[in-house]
Amino acid sequence: SxxxxxxxxNCDVCEPECPNGAISQGPDIYVIDPNMCTECVGHYDTPQCMEVCPVDCIITGVEESREVLEERYRIISGQK
Ligand code: SF4
Structure with a gap:
């Protein structure tokens, strides 16, 4: 994630770009729910939030394999 x-x-540019609805405004800054983040696997080739963030402050949090991200995508999208 x-x-x-x-x-x-806090520019709010990334929030509407997330296909998983994983991004929201936190108490101080925007936050990503790691249980909802697939790094855009299942939707796009590249993480959309990283593409649009004007200050490049979105980084890899927990390193996860493609398989783990795909599994999360299936769970989130209700495919299993
Ligand atoms: Fe803006 Fe980047 Fe913060 Fe998202 S993470 S609100 S794009 S500065």
Whole structure:
């Protein structure tokens, strides 16, 4: 899953781009729910939030395999 560092400027550009609805505004900065983040696996070739963040403050949080991310995508999308 990806995570947002404290460089976040609360611009709200990333939130609508997340196909999993994993991004929300936290108490201080935007946050990514690791249980909802597939790094855009199942939707796009590249993580959309990382593409649009103007300050590049979205990084890999927990390193996860493609298989783990695909499994999460299936669970989230109700395919099993
Ligand atoms: Fe924060 Fe980047 Fe998202 Fe803007 S796009 S809210 S700076 S993480």
């Amino acid at each position: 990806l995570k947002i560092t404290d460089e976040c400027i």
